[in-house]
Amino acid sequence: MPMTRGPGGEVLLQMTRVRGLSAWLVRVIVVGLVATPLEAQSPTAVSADRVLIGMEAETGVFPVDEENLGMRLVIREVNDAGGVHGRALEVRGYPRAGGAAVDQAVANARRLVDEDGVFFLLNFGGPAAVGVAELAMAREVPHLFPHTALVTMDGGRYVFTSYPRYAGESLVMLEHLTETRGARRIGIVHAANIYGEYFRDRLGSQATRFGYAVAGAHALEERDPGDLSDAMAALRATRPDTVVMAVYPAQARRGMEAKAALAWDDVTMVSSGPLTDEQYLDVPGGAAEGTVGFCHYPDPNLAEAPGIEAYRALMRRYHPGHPMNRYSLYGYVFGRLALEGLERAGRDLTRERFVDAMESIREWDSGGILPPVSFSSTDHHAQPAGFICELRDGRFEAMSGWIEP
Template sequence: MNFSGKVCTRIFSAVVGLLAALPSFAENGVTERKIILGQSAAFSGPAAQLGIHMHAGASVYFENLNEDGGVHGRKIEIVTADDKYEAKLAEENTIKLIEKDQVFALFGYVGTPTSAAALPIFTKEKVPFFAPFTGAQLLREPFNRYIFNMRSSYYDETEHLVNHLVKNGMSKIAVFYQNDSYGMAGLKGVERAMEKMKVQLVAKSTVERNSVDVSKALRDILPRQPDVIIQISAYASCAAFIVEAKKQKYNGQFYNVSFVGSQALADTLAKSGPDYGPGVVISQVVPFPWSQATPVVAEYTKAMRKAKKEINFSSLEGYMAAKIFHEGLRRAGRELTREKLIRALESINSANYDVGGFAVNFSPSNHNASRYVDMTVIMPERRFAH
């Protein structure tokens, strides 16, 4: 080989070596210094507080993580899109987040109809969908390897509520539910649980999503004089129903599932007067946010106070979701891909990871981390007890 040939060979080898040494990112949403997530949720409209609080908790966790250097040298960014709790907007947002914003994963979607609208899109694109704020069965059955649920299902919540009620002599149960996939999921959960307890509903009626027109539901339910009304809707319509029912001298009890938005419900009821909120029961799928005895709550409380953010159930859920997602990223390693993230998340279980007093159990065949359900009640001055 002549001199010029040797030089060319050396130059070629050097270029190949240099290219091999440079970072290569095959996945969208992953750069040398950043991981980009996408979140479509209600940030305006009657359900806005759900998205605002969920995002606030996650943001506080990720901001603190970023200040400490991120994960494997990368900082985490959440691109948000307001879907106003409407399925069509959620569908459009999901397409934009994946195709235009090119996010690595979808995180913290809020609601059943909105998550359902996103389901065929992220499944086709093979984009992980982590910790949606919904307990709908359609995100659990059939099994979808791209979905990871942190919270318990609506079946878990409603069975817990019904068992408690029937065992305490309150078998005359009615259901006020949202007229969409969320409301139907909750209604089915109540009916399944009541069938097990060998009791039947005395009444049921609906309200439209993002509406506070509860007049028909009041006419359908109150004449049946139920002991308790289980509500499967968002905070604005649930509050409207409670206020009007009490004005009509209904003296029974109100029970809600966690999606209602506990703090938002208490706040909305308080605007109508001090007597409407106290006594309303809400099931919860995360620990009590004011219990410092739970390590993850103590950690969350410290972080939220430092950030001057509100402490409540929804932001705690966002914070915990971010913490678990971080663990998945950590285990996936520096050479991050969506497939590596999925396998890493599937390796997380209570035997090898402690969130801080909250059991998380994923596996290759199970992407539902928890079946935890607690009961809380609204107290005077918008406070809670459990």
């Protein structure tokens, strides 16, 4: 299958693992993936009384484990009610064995597909999703809703993607920052991988269009760093009025703590994509107050939409006392969407019938968590829209309605 790309650098038809990403071009290298589809559905995928699903086992990484907790929340409720068309949903996953997290996640997905014969893969998000999506296409095994916007496969039959794409999000936020908030010098602190480097390069490529200067950039190598005071002080010395955070939750929290320690009050902080969650960004002392971002979901604790009330009820039922956040809400709503496909596919379940069933979904109602969802044979993207939000009194408040870039 030929490989094409979207305007933000996303791979459109066939994805591979990547080490670097510019705003306009990806250098792609595939390692260890044999592009030979399974000739027939594995007999272990669907039996008389179960459907075998592949997910990651607990990783110790906060967002990943919370996303999967939300998906397992749906699976547990379904099984307690008797399953789908008389079949229980059985989850199988493997812990990461050490080494590079992306490589381990892809290796575990390959094991689940090639050795265990799972019916489909759920999540496997972040940079690992790039390699997992390639595997799914090669093996003709559905890969559903990875927690990332790095994978864009509208023409790929076996991959269904989730939240708004980074190319559109970045344009919405840069327009808002410059035209509404008057940003003129924008810096960035970013993860030292494909995710962070995308936003770094995007910031540079759009500077002339929106009339700002890139003040400085700092890459974070460790996912769970120690004190970031020196890094934030160096960034402050470049005199930004705005700082974009294209990082992971633990990195963001350390950055906010360093901002507080430096008493750096004359700067607007901006959270990227799925980072926009109170649980990690809201640090003691109010240093994160005023942070703006592109929210994907309403407040999981306070919103009154029926879908969110149902999520809270299940969290209280199965995980009493566990904090609610947008990561597990993500898992919950996209777990529901996968369940919709299984229900539509019927008792005579095959992967092809399942994909056909997913593509038949029109105006699916999530109960207010997402805008209505529709799929087709050429559009497997569930959620193109988000909304601008700002952290006020410890909660992200909506500053706009749904915006589809």
